[in-house]
Amino acid sequence: MGNSNHIIRALKPEETIRTQDIIFRSVTTADIPELKELFCNTVLTVNARDYTTEEVADWASCGNRPGHWEKLFATLHFIAACNGQGRIIGFTSIRNDGYLHSMFIHKDYQRQGIASALLHRIEAYAAKHGISEITSEVSITARPFFEKQGYIVELEQRAQANRLQLINYKMRKQMKDGNTGFEKVYQMPLGKVYPLLVNKATRKGRTQEEVDEIICWLTGYNLQQLKELLDQPITYGDFFRNSPAPNPARRLIKGSICGIRVEEIQEPLMQEIRYLDKLVDELAKGKPMDKILRNL
Numbered sequence: 001m002g003n004s005n006h007i008i009r010a011l012k013p014e015e016t017i018r019t020q021d022i023i024f025r026s027v028t029t030a031d032i033p034e035l036k037e038l039f040c041n042t043v044l045t046v047n048a049r050d051y052t053t054e055e056v057a058d059w060a061s062c063g064n065r066p067g068h069w070e071k072l073f074a075t076l077h078f079i080a081a082c083n084g085q086g087r088i089i090g091f092t093s094i095r096n097d098g099y100l101h102s103m104f105i106h107k108d109y110q111r112q113g114i115a116s117a118l119l120h121r122i123e124a125y126a127a128k129h130g131i132s133e134i135t136s137e138v139s140i141t142a143r144p145f146f147e148k149q150g151y152i153v154e155l156e157q158r159a160q161a162n163r164l165q166l167i168n169y170k171m172r173k174q175m176k177d178g179n180t181g182f183e184k185v186y187q188m189p190l191g192k193v194y195p196l197l198v199n200k201a202t203r204k205g206r207t208q209e210e211v212d213e214i215i216c217w218l219t220g221y222n223l224q225q226l227k228e229l230l231d232q233p234i235t236y237g238d239f240f241r242n243s244p245a246p247n248p249a250r251r252l253i254k255g256s257i258c259g260i261r262v263e264e265i266q267e268p269l270m271q272e273i274r275y276l277d278k279l280v281d282e283l284a285k286g287k288p289m290d291k292i293l294r295n296l
Contacts, residue, residue, distance in 0.1 A: 022114065024121055027078035027091060032069045034088050035080075038106055039063065045107040050140035051166060058164040076101055079121050081114050092118040096264040098126060100136035119149055126175065129260040130182070130267035130274075133174045143169055182270050186237030190229060193236050197280050204284040214279045217293050218272075220245025240272045250275050252294040257281055 027035065043060040051059070063069060076093040083089050090105040092115075100122065105115050126134055137159055138146050147153070151171040158165035197215075198208045212223055220243055221229070229239060250272075254263045257278040265271040282292050 021084055022089075022117065023082040023086070024117070025080055025082065027080045027088075029070065029073055031080065031088065032073075035078075035091060036063055036069065038088055038091070039102075039104050042104045042107055046105075046110060047139060047141045055161070055164055055166050059161045059166060062162045072101070077122075077125060079118060079125070081105075081118055083109075090114045090118055092122045094122050094126060094131075094134070096129065096131075096260055098131040098134045098266060100134050103142065115145060116149070123175065130265040130270040131175065132266050133172060135170070135172045138169045138171045140167060140169075143171075146171055146173075149173070182267065185273065186235060186269065188236045190234050190236050190239045191231075194230055197276070200280055201283050204286070206283050210283055210289060211280060213289065214283065214292060215276065218247055218250055218276055218279065219243040220247065236273070237269060240269060243272070246272070249294040253278055 040060045040063075043056050047059070048056050072093070076095055078091060078093045080088045081090040088106075089109045090103075092103045093101045095101060103115060103118065105118075123134065134151075136146070136151070137157075138151070143153070151173045153169045153171055155170040157168060157170060159168050198211050201211050202208065212226060215221065215226060216223060219240065225244075234242075251263075253275050255261065255278060257274050260274075262271060262274045262278050265274055279292055283289075
């Protein structure tokens, strides 16, 4: 996270910016030069209140390693805040295991609610994807902000920047409402979800019988049990909670569905549901059944 050789037009300082005027969007590798510039300037100015000149210079230089940002993009989900001119004025990122990697706001846009708005969105992303708690390593400068947002300090430590070790804090927040975003899914009737799965497959030339075989393989229900449950007022959540014999080989299911890797989902019940989503998705994409039904 350091200086970039890419020339970026300077942001015009503004006294205030209304959060409703901010555009929030995902970030691509094309944004790397702008992210690097914002990061470096923020560390060298804002974080200089709490760290020495040598420390912030060392910290700001971390991203100059070749391929550093590309590696971050391979493992992190980024959200950026942009002003009315489309310039990035803040960004945050999180890993699929709930590790909040970054939160940086442009030096000219501090204390205007931008960090809170970004955090709200990254926490919503976490809840949507089954992350039940968020951890982070937070600077001295950012600690008061995160404490106000419900994060708890677990440990003061010295973390490696580039050459130097800088003081920061391991912090954690339990997502108290982390599962509420899933309750609507859990409470949906099985009889309403099942036709959606079948339709996804049959629209691509696969069959209902193949969907049934996948469901039975995954959950341990037999075909007769599945048919009986489809006629009962059972919820989708209870269908999975009551699975008689979840297939141990389901742990071999890997890959992305709904924008997140199924093997990294933290909420167990949602992970079971996403396993089925992933298998039906593979079916619809033409994968042979003998490849879909993994074997240990």
